[in-house]
Amino acid sequence: MQLAQRLNRVVEPQTIRMAKLSRELKAQGKNIIDLSLGEPDFRTPEHICEAATRAMNEGYTKYTPVAGFLELQEAICTKLKRDNNLSYAPNEIIVSTGAKQSLANVILCLIDAGDEVIIPTPYWVTYSALVKLAEGTVKYIRCGIESDFKLTPERLEEQINAKTKLFIFSSPCNPSGSVYSKEELAGLAEVFKRHPQVAILSDEIYEFINYKGHHESIAQFPELRDRVIVVNGMSKGFAMTGWRLGYIAAPRELAQACEKFQGQFTSGANSITQRASITALLGDLEPTRKMTKAFHERRDYVIGALANMPGVKVNMPDGAFYAFPNISSFFGKSNGDHKITNDEDLCMYLLNVANVTTVSGSAFGDGDYIRISFATSMTMLTEAMERMATALAELK
Ligand code: PLP
Numbered sequence: 001m002q003l004a005q006r007l008n009r010v011v012e013p014q015t016i017r018m019a020k021l022s023r024e025l026k027a028q029g030k031n032i033i034d035l036s037l038g039e040p041d042f043r044t045p046e047h048i049c050e051a052a053t054r055a056m057n058e059g060y061t062k063y064t065p066v067a068g069f070l071e072l073q074e075a076i077c078t079k080l081k082r083d084n085n086l087s088y089a090p091n092e093i094i095v096s097t098g099a100k101q102s103l104a105n106v107i108l109c110l111i112d113a114g115d116e117v118i119i120p121t122p123y124w125v126t127y128s129a130l131v132k133l134a135e136g137t138v139k140y141i142r143c144g145i146e147s148d149f150k151l152t153p154e155r156l157e158e159q160i161n162a163k164t165k166l167f168i169f170s171s172p173c174n175p176s177g178s179v180y181s182k183e184e185l186a187g188l189a190e191v192f193k194r195h196p197q198v199a200i201l202s203d204e205i206y207e208f209i210n211y212k213g214h215h216e217s218i219a220q221f222p223e224l225r226d227r228v229i230v231v232n233g234m235s236k237g238f239a240m241t242g243w244r245l246g247y248i249a250a251p252r253e254l255a256q257a258c259e260k261f262q263g264q265f266t267s268g269a270n271s272i273t274q275r276a277s278i279t280a281l282l283g284d285l286e287p288t289r290k291m292t293k294a295f296h297e298r299r300d301y302v303i304g305a306l307a308n309m310p311g312v313k314v315n316m317p318d319g320a321f322y323a324f325p326n327i328s329s330f331f332g333k334s335n336g337d338h339k340i341t342n343d344e345d346l347c348m349y350l351l352n353v354a355n356v357t358t359v360s361g362s363a364f365g366d367g368d369y370i371r372i373s374f375a376t377s378m379t380m381l382t383e384a385m386e387r388m389a390t391a392l393a394e395l396k
Helices: 005-009 014-027 046-057 070-084 099-110 126-133 153-159 182-193 222-227 252-265 271-282 286-307 343-354 378-393
Strands: 093-096 116-121 137-142 164-170 199-203 228-233 246-249 370-373
Touching: 005 126, 014 343, 046 271, 070 093, 070 246, 070 271, 093 099, 093 252, 099 126, 099 164, 099 199, 099 228, 099 246, 099 252, 116 126, 126 137, 126 164, 137 153, 153 182, 182 222, 199 222, 222 228, 286 378, 343 370, 343 378
Parallel strands: 116 137, 116 164, 164 199, 199 228
Antiparallel strands: 093 246, 228 246
């Protein structure tokens, strides 16, 4: 069988590869602690599960409108006004099978061969994969720990040219946990105002997992209203990863394009998930707040533990549930047969010697780091940090 050339432009995400490896080792009886996961370890709140059961009993088991039920589009508009003070009409909302599909729709509807897309590093793996699939060219801007992994207006300005079509970023950021303040976003917005050909894809899926205070969206600047695409979804804030629901709020023309595209791909998101998401968005947010509180405590513990490990440099993430420490001081060190030349070696070393799964920073565009998820219990995290500290101390 002759597979399509297109496949050569797609790689399996390292996050998924590490999770798979971790499952295989567990199946062999190894006591692996998996810190590679990008999903809350909490159950979906009960009232959301009940809404799904109700939806099935009420017969919401048929095809839905491609863009999503109108009631869900309206619920999303209500949420955007309530939480973000953003005004959107229901026909500017497209509901998809996870934010991943929302991102795919937008990128494939906007990017042609040769278009340039700016992505600050570290970034979420899927952005660059989708741009490559669309035959676009990615221009990375490296943002390290010294700038809290954030892009400054000056550095953004330097990289924009006539071919720049799109800018993609997440705040709170996966993998760094960095959260842009309103002032920082305003600085970037000033640059975008000077370059009207650039659309901005703002991934806000970690909105609710914020330890700093209020979430700020770059869509709040009126001059950018007609070219910002807000991406959000149910996976992280509502512990609904398996339900698969994401959405965009976008200018009507792009929303229509995504709807047309999605009509050929999936015919729309799962009907039962859509009904449950209405309840999630309009209902009690207390379970979300409780989860965030638990993540906050774990963050404080994990960052404290990592900061105490000699050779590890770590910042304080203000959102999401990841630590992204700089581990480059271990390059060139070894422990017996284990030689560390790069971040991938270090991840494999931690997996084989400490039995802890992490993800290499190069999967997120910066090989001086590794990503550690703290979306697991305190007991597991304590054990994992102890094992990591011992294994790293043995590298000479
Ligand atoms: N955006 C970011 C930054 C993510 O980390 C993830 C999931 O890990 C997604 C989007 C995709 O989320 P969904 O489960 O809605 O497809």
